[in-house]
Amino acid sequence: MATITRRKFIDLTKSAILGGAAVAGASALMSGSARSANSDADADKNDTRGEWVIPSYCDVCFMGCGINVTVKNGRAIKIEGNPAHPISRGKLCPRGTGGLGQLYDPDRLKTPLMRTSDNQFKAVSWQEALDHVAGKMKSIMAAHGPESMALLKHGKGADPFERLWHAIGSETEGHPSYAQCRGARDLGWSLTFGKGPGGVERVALDKAQVVAFIGGHLGENMHNVTVQDYTTGLRNGASHIVVDPRFSTAASKAKHWLPIRPGTDIALLLAWTHVLIYEELYNREFIETYATGFDELKAHVEKTTPEWAAPYTGLKARDIRQTARELGAAIPHSLLFPGRRFAWYGDDTQRARAMAIINALLGAWGSESGIFLGDRIKVPGFPYPESHVKAKHAIEDKEKYPLGTSTPVQDIIDATIPGRFKGATQNAPVKGWLVYSTNLVRAVPNPDLIAEAVQHLDLMVVVETMPAEITGYADIVLPDTTYLERYDVMNAPEWREPFVSIRQPVVKPLYQSKPSWWIAKQLAERLGLGEHFNYVNFSEVIDYQLKQMGSSIKDINQKGGVLKKAFEQPEMKFRTPSGKVELFSKTLAKAGFDPMPQFIHHPQPPDNYFRLLYGRTPQHTFSRTSNNAMLLELFPENAVWVNTDIARIYGLKDGQPVVLKNGQGVKSNPVKVRVTKRIRQDCVYMAHGFGRSDQRLTRSYKVGADDNGLLSEYELDPIMGSTGSQVNFVTFV
Ligand code: SF4
Known part of the structure; x- marks a missing residue:
């Protein structure tokens, strides 16, 4: 790690919290002898007598599976899958059932903490912590503009902080999941089809007959509904091709394992494209009806034969050809799985393009046994007031990434370090961070750079449930509630059974933890922006939205925490400039990039590495x-x-x-x-x-x-x- 000077990493067991009373109070709470009062809890459901089953949705990963939590005498005792919920179908992955371990973890952050001048943390009251944060935000924004405050965030609980940033007039926001996980994938697919494959991927693994996985290790990567469909598909005799340098669990279930040399995936994808086109194994009707740029693509892959790809990939040419033929023979019941955690070698958008193009050749887009089209329930908005300030961004990365759809966290880190962000109008324009629910030093590559960046901040606030490593770099740590102790925005993804589900507290917040909406609202009030949080309790927002849909919190709870509507088949429409599936991307060409994916030689490990x-x-x-x-x-x-x-x-x-x-x-x-x-x-x-x-x-x-x-x-x-x-x-x- 880089040497930390001003903002020394604080490890609490080495440097005991100042203010023992708060710690003693916390351990009394842990034993269940007392609970903090908090306006977020629903008094009826949290009656400390009797047994209740309360529906909500999981937050241990992004899938949002419906859960039923059994609460007995005020304590949550069991989490099960909600049978009424289309994403869980009554089942959960181990992490979902293990959510109680997160709620009742005795290591949780229990009280607001403030860094002292000698780099210790002392326990402070909420009032002192919030006054300090709001005061520092005011002085930073007055000196450097609101955009100098950056929000680094993850998950649904970040929504109220996004509202706060909207109110202060800062667009300086980043989420690691963009640059690490889905950003490149979704852009590659959007450039091809006009949209991505979905947050909960719209992939019919239960119906597809041949599926190729490029590095996606389902089974180890336990995305509930996707894994349920994957196992159904296997039971129904689906044939899988797994491309992975490692014999993963998915590889062990596959017909073909292709142990590819890392960094050469685009060579394999171009060779598959060659076979599909030159052996006329593609979905001609789909391509002729919906696609543009086929002739350019055909010319582009003329020489990328399996024999060409074999020495790069370390695979046998006959295996490359055979697997492409099996994908082609199963049309319209074959697909390439989109995958996640997509940032591998720096040409990731192009790898996503290569995968999307093959899905187009297979005619998988819009197919009931491929990448199906979803429908969703549109959740009505809440009458929040308009912001009168024009929001600004601290860094202009539109020139740097003209096709980017968000700010890479790395750019915010760079823009915090003097002289590091190229093209910024000011030197180190970012002066304050509020980090919500993302352990940046474990989520973003080169954690040393984060340790360096925080040295240059005038304010570093972390809102977390656990003493994650990033809290050690904070000036102020604010204890967040877990997903089992708060209301959050509703979940309504695009899916084959359109639904909306609510997240609600199943127990009162433990210790002194507070929900993110309460923290954001308190800060807004201290900043003179309280009108942007025009509710007393976030449950009012949910209830208002549900009432616009003819329901209410009470009603949705009686319906098992989920509202559904009949599926309406969406039109096959492509929001690309041409209105077609773009095999050749003029958008990429215009921005100075390859309009079709090229294979780039990436460095391989040196001797002994x-x-x-x-x-x-x-x-x-x-x-x-x-x-x-x-x-x-x-x-x-x-x-x-x-x-x-x-x-x-x-x-x-x-x-x-x-x-x-x-x-x-x-x-x-x-x-x-x-x-x-x-x-x-x-x-x-x-x-x-x-x-x-x-x-x-x-x-x-x-x-x-x-x-x-x-x-x-x-x-x-x-x-x-x-x-x-x-x-x-x-x-x-
Ligand atoms: S896949 Fe597992 S961890 Fe993720 S939301 Fe569903 S139950 Fe929770």
Whole structure:
């Protein structure tokens, strides 16, 4: 880590919280002997007598599965899938049922904390914390403009802070999920089809007969409804092609495993495109009806044969040809799975384009057994007042990323460090951060840069439920409620059964935690912008919106927490400039980029180094769950996968702890070796989210290793700024 001077990382067990009374009070609350009063709780449902089942929706990952929470004598005792909910269908993944471990984690943040002049945290009252934050915001905005305040956020709970930013007149916002996860994918698909495959992907894995996965490791990546459809498809005899340097769980269920050399996926995709077109295996009717640019695409892939791709990818030409033929033969029941966590090598938008183009050739878009078209319930707005200020952005990245749809967090980090953001009108125009529910140092590559950036901030506020590592860099830490203790905006994704579901408190907030809407509203009032939060309790917003739909909170609860409407088949429409599926993108060409995907040679690991791959386990989400007692019991620590032959050369034994070091000399915690034939020789692999470095996380501190800490390097996607991080090489110390 970079040397921290002014804003020293605070590790609370090393530097005990000042103000013991607050800590003593917190432990009394933990025992259940008292609870804080909070306006967010619904008194009727939280009657401390009797047993209740309260519907809501999960927040352990983004899927938003419907849950039923059993509450007995004021304590939540069980979380089950809501059978009435189209995304969970009565089932949950292990993380969903393990949500109680998050609610009742004794390591939770319990009280507002303020950094002292000697780099300690002292427990303070909400009033003192909020007055301090609002006072600092006022002086920063007066000196540098409202846009100098940046909001870094994740999840539905961020909505009230977005409202606050709208009210102050700042558009300086970023969410790591854009540059790390879906941004490049959605842009690549939008350039092709006019829209992306959806937050909850509209993929008919239950009906498709042949599916290709490029690196997506479903089964380990436990997205509930997607995995349910995936297993249904397998049971129905679907045939899968898994392209992955690692023999993942999905690979073990597949007909074909293609252990590709990392960095060469576009070569494979171009070769598949060649076979589909030149062997006339594409969906001619779909292409002739809906697509434009076919002739250019045909000429573009004339020479990208399987034989051309084989030496780059390390795959056999006959396997490339055979798998393309199987995809083509199953038209219109075949597709390429869109995947997530898409930022790999810096040409990610183009990889998404290559995948979208193949889906177009298969005619998968709009197919009931492909990428189906969804319908949604439109949630009416709440009569919030208009903001009279014209919102500004601290950085002009439209020139840098003309096709970008959001601000990469990396740009906000750069714009906080003097001299680092190129093209900014001011030097380091970002002066304050409010970080909501994202552990940036575990979510964004090159965490050293974050440690450097916070040194230049005039204000750093973190709103969190847990003492995540990012809280150690804060001036003020505000304890957030978990999703089981608050109302949030409703969930109404595009899906084949259109629905809306509510999130509501099932128990009163524990300790002194407060919901994000309450914190944002309190800050707005202190900033003289209280009229932008024209409600007393966020339940009023939900109730108002439901009433516009002919329902209410009471009514939706009687209906199991979900409202549905009949599916209306949407028209096959493409919101591209041509109104067609764009195989050749004039938009890309006009912006100076390749109109069709090109294969780029990416560096391969030098001698004695191995590419670091990372991924998921079914029991954990990011670093968010790695201190959850219920989930740790199921998956206690990560290990580093090392190919059997490599382990022999380095004398590594199964279970032996090893330290990894990357090309910049950054070392990991000791992590156990898993010797396996299930990975290529040039790669190692780790599940993400372990190796926690804050001692306040009593169960997960120093358990396993942190992959993100080894991601010192990243490749920026020139089209939209995603931070490709599968470009780091490690060796064994
Ligand atoms: S997939 Fe699992 S963690 Fe994600 S929302 Fe559903 S139940 Fe929760």
